[in-house]
Amino acid sequence: MSFLAIKDVHHTYFTKASATTALSEITLQVEEGEFVSFLGPSGCGKTTLLSIIAGLIKPTHGTILLENKPLSGLKNQIGYMLQQDYLFPWKTIEENILLGLKLSNQLNDGTKRAALDLLKQIGLGGIEKQLPKQLSGGMRQRAALVRTLATEPKLLMLDEPFSALDYQTKLKLEDLVSKTLDEFGKTAILVTHDIGEAIAMSDRVVLFSPSPGRIHKVFEMPDELKSLSPFNARNHETFSSIFQTIWKELESLESGKE
Numbered sequence: 001m002s003f004l005a006i007k008d009v010h011h012t013y014f015t016k017a018s019a020t021t022a023l024s025e026i027t028l029q030v031e032e033g034e035f036v037s038f039l040g041p042s043g044c045g046k047t048t049l050l051s052i053i054a055g056l057i058k059p060t061h062g063t064i065l066l067e068n069k070p071l072s073g074l075k076n077q078i079g080y081m082l083q084q085d086y087l088f089p090w091k092t093i094e095e096n097i098l099l100g101l102k103l104s105n106q107l108n109d110g111t112k113r114a115a116l117d118l119l120k121q122i123g124l125g126g127i128e129k130q131l132p133k134q135l136s137g138g139m140r141q142r143a144a145l146v147r148t149l150a151t152e153p154k155l156l157m158l159d160e161p162f163s164a165l166d167y168q169t170k171l172k173l174e175d176l177v178s179k180t181l182d183e184f185g186k187t188a189i190l191v192t193h194d195i196g197e198a199i200a201m202s203d204r205v206v207l208f209s210p211s212p213g214r215i216h217k218v219f220e221m222p223d224e225l226k227s228l229s230p231f232n233a234r235n236h237e238t239f240s241s242i243f244q245t246i247w248k249e250l251e252s253l254e255s256g257k258e
Contacts, residue, residue, distance in 0.1 A: 002029035003187055004053070004155060009062030011048055021212040022048045026062070028206065028215065030187060035178070037190040037198035037205045039246070041254045045213025046191045047159060053189065054078050054157050066155060079153030083160045085144040087132040093119070094128035097147040104151055115150040122146065122176060138169035145177060149184065156181065158190040162197065174201055174230040195246050199239060200230035205246065209253050217249060 009026040012019050022045040030036050038046040051057045053064055055071045055078065064071055066078075087096045097115050101107040119125060122142050132140055141161060148156065158177075162170040178201055181188050192198050198205045203226055209216040219242070225233045233239060 003032035003034075003067060004030040005063075005065040005068075006030075006049075006053070007063045007065070009049070009052060009059045009064065011045070011052060011057070011059045011061075023052075023059070024212040024214050026213070026215060030189065032187055033185050034203050035181065035188045035190070035201060037192055037202040038208060039192060039195065039198045039205055039250070040208030040213070040216070041210045041250065042193075043213075044208035044210040044253075046208055049213070050157050050159055050189065050191050053155075054080055077154040079148040079151065079156045081141075081144055081148050081156065081158050081161045083163050085132070085137075085140040087140055087143060087147075089132050092129050092131060093124070093135070093143050096132065097143055097150055100147055100151045106151060111150065115146060118146050118149060119143070122180065136169075137165050138173055141165065141173060142176065145180065149180070149186075154187065156186050156188040158188060160192055161190075163193070170197075171231055171234075177201075178230050195243055195250070196234060196239075197230075199225070199242050199246070200233040207246065207249055207253075216253060219246060 006026055006028040009023055010021070011023040012021045026049060038049065040046055048057065052059050088099070091099070094116070097119060098107060098112060101111050101115065116128065119128065122145065124139060124142055124146070127135065127139070132143070135143065162173050165173065174197060190198065190201060199221065203221055205219040205221070206215055207217045207219065208214065221242070222238055225236055225238060228236060
């Protein structure tokens with residue numbers, strides 16, 4: 001039994017004037033503790049699939065099971081981290097990171113202490129009473145990660161969480177997020193346009209073809225890359241050849257020469 005099972009998912013967006021199929025025949029299994037990236041051209045349905053897995057959209061057809069249970073009633077088991085940190089500007093960092101716990105009725109002395117401890121672990125100790133505007137973009141994203149992990153979700157959804165950051169901060173956060181998820185044994189799905197990021201962070205990279213979105217190919221990362229931090233993986237000798245392979249597949253999809 002897979003931790004996450006996506007079975008024959010199909011999704012069509014309907015308007016009064018048209019019907020647009022975003023996803024077709026998506027079947028995929030994700031194992032517990034695995035990090036999987038969704039990669040593909042614009043319009044291939046990556047974010048739609050992420051939203052369906054998160055329970056934000058109900059698919060037109062197909063089923064998604066988390067630990068062999070349907071998603072309904074499991075939304076507290078799924079954490080979502082987006083490109084924007086969506087911290088409330090009028091709330092302190094402490095208030096922001098405890099918000100998910102409060103909304104899910106999980107806030108108590110123990111969970112509050114664990115959230116504040118995690119804040120310290122990722123290098124943000126001492127900023128609890130500050131407002132988001134007092135922090136850099138990278139610091140705000142770290143705070144958003146703590147808010148997401150504080151509710152102890154079983155599955156973490158990452159929708160281009162590093163794309164608005166400068167390159168140096170992005171690389172540091174890739175390492176931090178990867179290390180944190182490993183330590184907590186979390187299962188994660190990342191949507192990204194960055195081939196290098198997908199290779200460096202993932203156990204598997206799922207490449208989607210567009211119009212409608214289908215799984216074109218799945219790339220299993222070699223063990224020698226999986227064992228490294230994302231930064232060190234980028235410098236490994238096998239990284240470049242994998243990058244070129246995925247680049248060529250992506251080019252063929254974008255040019256319509258599948």
